[in-house]
Amino acid sequence: MKTFPEFIKLDVGIYIDIFVKWLLHNFNWFFDPVKEFMLWILLSVESFLLWLPWWIVILLMFLAGWRVKRLYTGILFAVLVFAIGSFGLWVDMMSTLAIVLVSVLISLIIGLPIGILMSYNDRVAVVFKPILDAMQTMPSFVYLIPAMMLFNLGKVPAVFATIIYSIPPVIRLTDLGIRSVPKEMVEAAQSFGSSYWQTLFKVQLPQSLPSIMTGVNQTTMMALAMVVIASMVGAKGLGMEVLIAINRIDIARGFNAGFSIVILAIIIDRLSQGIADRYKIPDK
Amino acid sequence: MYSMTTKLKIENLTKVFGRNPKSVMKKIRNGISKEAILKETGHTVGIYDVSLEVKKGEIFVIMGLSGSGKSTLIRCLNMLNIPTEGKIFIDGENIVEYNKVKLREFRQKKVAMVFQHFGLFTHRTILKNVEYGLEVRGIPKEERQKIATNNLLIVGLEGYENQYPRQLSGGMRQRVGLARALANDPDILLMDEPFSALDPLIRRDMQLELLDIQSKLKKTIVFITHDVNEAFKLGDRVAVMKDGVIQQIGTPEEILENPASDYISNFVQDVDKSRILQAKNIMFFPSSLVFLKDGPLVAMKEMERSGISSVFVVDNDRKLHGLVTVDDAINAVKERKPLKEILIKNYETVDPDTYIQELIPMTTSSRYPIAVLDHNDKLLGIIPRVSVLSALI
Ligand SMILES: Nc1ncnc2c1ncn2[C@@H]1O[C@H](COP(=O)(O)OP(=O)(O)OP(=O)(O)O)[C@@H](O)[C@H]1O
Numbered sequence: 143m144k145t146f147p148e149f150i151k152l153d154v155g156i157y158i159d160i161f162v163k164w165l166l167h168n169f170n171w172f173f174d175p176v177k178e179f180m181l182w183i184l185l186s187v188e189s190f191l192l193w194l195p196w197w198i199v200i201l202l203m204f205l206a207g208w209r210v211k212r213l214y215t216g217i218l219f220a221v222l223v224f225a226i227g228s229f230g231l232w233v234d235m236m237s238t239l240a241i242v243l244v245s246v247l248i249s250l251i252i253g254l255p256i257g258i259l260m261s262y263n264d265r266v267a268v269v270f271k272p273i274l275d276a277m278q279t280m281p282s283f284v285y286l287i288p289a290m291m292l293f294n295l296g297k298v299p300a301v302f303a304t305i306i307y308s309i310p311p312v313i314r315l316t317d318l319g320i321r322s323v324p325k326e327m328v329e330a331a332q333s334f335g336s337s338y339w340q341t342l343f344k345v346q347l348p349q350s351l352p353s354i355m356t357g358v359n360q361t362t363m364m365a366l367a368m369v370v371i372a373s374m375v376g377a378k379g380l381g382m383e384v385l386i387a388i389n390r391i392d393i394a395r396g397f398n399a400g401f402s403i404v405i406l407a408i409i410i411d412r413l414s415q416g417i418a419d420r421y422k423i424p425d426k
Numbered sequence: 427m428y429s430m431t432t433k434l435k436i437e438n439l440t441k442v443f444g445r446n447p448k449s450v451m452k453k454i455r456n457g458i459s460k461e462a463i464l465k466e467t468g469h470t471v472g473i474y475d476v477s478l479e480v481k482k483g484e485i486f487v488i489m490g491l492s493g494s495g496k497s498t499l500i501r502c503l504n505m506l507n508i509p510t511e512g513k514i515f516i517d518g519e520n521i522v523e524y525n526k527v528k529l530r531e532f533r534q535k536k537v538a539m540v541f542q543h544f545g546l547f548t549h550r551t552i553l554k555n556v557e558y559g560l561e562v563r564g565i566p567k568e569e570r571q572k573i574a575t576n577n578l579l580i581v582g583l584e585g586y587e588n589q590y591p592r593q594l595s596g597g598m599r600q601r602v603g604l605a606r607a608l609a610n611d612p613d614i615l616l617m618d619e620p621f622s623a624l625d626p627l628i629r630r631d632m633q634l635e636l637l638d639i640q641s642k643l644k645k646t647i648v649f650i651t652h653d654v655n656e657a658f659k660l661g662d663r664v665a666v667m668k669d670g671v672i673q674q675i676g677t678p679e680e681i682l683e684n685p686a687s688d689y690i691s692n693f694v695q696d697v698d699k700s701r702i703l704q705a706k707n708i709m710f711f712p713s714s715l716v717f718l719k720d721g722p723l724v725a726m727k728e729m730e731r732s733g734i735s736s737v738f739v740v741d742n743d744r745k746l747h748g749l750v751t752v753d754d755a756i757n758a759v760k761e762r763k764p765l766k767e768i769l770i771k772n773y774e775t776v777d778p779d780t781y782i783q784e785l786i787p788m789t790t791s792s793r794y795p796i797a798v799l800d801h802n803d804k805l806l807g808i809i810p811r812v813s814v815l816s817a818l819i
């Protein structure tokens with residue numbers, strides 16, 4: 143009497159399963175070229191990053207830290223990146239970085255227009271809000287399964303899963319940013335006969351840039367967090383190192399990779415935060 | 427003063443806010459009150475059946491308490507509010523029927539709005555703010571910078587081109603708002619409580635400056651305020667609104683002297699009348715006058731008949747020559763002097779456009795009535811000292 147009656151059975155997962163299989167069956171012509179294209183971009187970015195001489199990378203890190211924050215930050219960044227190299231994880235770092243960069247880029251390309259649409263149309267917003275909530279609360283491992291089914295193993299499903307996991311903040315904060323532009327300002331733009339595009343590009347987007355940049359920062363951080371998990375589908379990089387260390391119960395190896403990820407996170411966070419701060423409009 | 431052609435004509439304009447505005451029109455026509463309609467249907471009647479005409483070059487002020495529908499009305503004039511019913515003719519074209527393209531063109535060329543809280547673009551410099559309307563129209567960069575710089579000069583903000591709105595004080599920000607509106611060289615300027623957010627001193631400066639700019643540019647201005655003194659100071663004509671309806675339209679003097687309802691009398695109670703009323707509004711034609719050709723005896727009889735102690739003396743063209751007192755007239759009759767020799771001139775003369783404010787000190791400096799003269803010294807009327815003070819009550 144205490145247990146839930148067994149004859150009542152509902153399987154929601156099966157519908158996702160059917161949906162993904164249906165996608166696979168009917169849209170193979172679509173997924174194959176997408177996969178090829180993503181792979182091509184990924185490899186280009188990765189080989190570019192690896193083509194850069196190590197000391198140039200460290201110099202660039204120094205300059206970036208210095209420009210965006212201050213001299214001390216630049217020195218810190220250079221030292222930290224140097225440390226990753228000395229752990230013997232330089233190549234893994236670049237693989238991870240490539241996945242993060244490409245994921246964030248694609249997230250922006252998809253996320254910005256969706257955010258804009260949501261802010262313009264309440265119905266679109268009502269549809270997307272629960273989807274975004276679900277996307278963010280769903281355990282991230284779960285995305286790996288459909289990603290694998292659609293794109294097999296390797297880097298591409300990793301990017302796919304990373305995008306799904308990390309895209310919500312940029313969508314949400316674009317929507318929020320545009321919605322919180324003062325009404326009088328938008329009306330002023332309209333009263334001068336601006337078209338929708340002019341109002342969007344000359345007023346609404348510049349006004350919501352600080353909010354959007356915060357979204358970009360969060361999306362980037364989430365992408366980095368997902369990269370470890372995404373290595374389970376076979377994407378090489380720092381995550382893969384962690385995974386191997388777990389399997390072998392190799393504490394040293396695990397923490398080397400772990401620290402490297404922390405270092406990347408700190409650098410990426412401070413850099414994107416610093417850039418976001420530049421777009422702040424004080425006392426709006 | 428201004429040419430009398432109609433620039434803007436509103437006919438039976440109604441604006442209802444809510445899901446299905448047209449559906450409540452019948453109820454409104456049947457005389458059901460705003461409150462009842464809001465309760466029953468959830469629709470707000472912003473304005474109802476407003477008709478008015480604004481002439482070219484005129485400053486037309488719309489005045490009323492908060493919630494009376496002023497903003498609703500002015501926002502219809504550039505279609506930020508889409509009217510539920512009625513017509514708005516500007517230069518003879520009904521703008522309510524404009525399609526998107528025509529509406530944009532209309533907004534770009536014919537009207538510009540100045541907002542209560544300025545509505546400046548905080549991410550743009552002052553110059554780029556003023557350029558905005560020109561930029562939207564696709565005017566080349568150098569040209570629009572030139573126009574914008576020039577308009578900043580007009581509002582007295584040269585040198586602030588590269589600052590951001592946040593770096594300016596409230597009064598300066600609204601100057602930017604004004605410059606931005608003027609830069610487009612619109613025929614019609616819509617100003618929704620543009621000075622309400624400013625403190626009183628700055629506000630007065632801005633009012634004077636607006637009048638100054640207007641005397642040069644001769645725009646047609648629709649100006650909204652809830653302050654009677656501002657309304658009467660700026661308005662060539664004033665419309666008073668209450669509960670979405672216009673209660674009275676007229677010149678400030680007309681409204682002051684003949685308020686159409688208690689609501690309006692209440693409103694005009696705290697008007698500083700001395701700044702609104704002019705000599706011509708309170709003068710009257712003297713019941714007795716003496717002509718230069720008459721003798722002192724006639725003058726004496728005339729004063730006796732009217733029971734007054736002094737009388738103005740004019741010639742056949744009613745040109746004022748002086749004043750005779752009753753004592754002088756009696757003496758002159760005894761001594762057989764002509765009228766000319768006993769005329770005195772220590773009375774005050776003013777022209778008909780003088781404000782009462784300026785008459786007040788004259789009432790203490792002279793014992794005689796004030797004479798109102800035109801530029802040929804023709805006597806138009808007189809103002810006894812007591813009238814000056816009683817006009818202010
Ligand atoms: N967008 C809107 N939606 C619903 N009701 C509105 C809207 N705008 C105005 N109203 C209502 O219309 C009526 C007239 O408002 P309006 O803003 O025109 O008044 P106002 O005379 O400008 O007042 P104030 O001096 O406070 O600015 C009010 O009852 C107001 O609540």
Ligand SMILES: [Mg+2]
Pocket residue numbers: 496497498618619
């Ligand atoms: Mg208002």
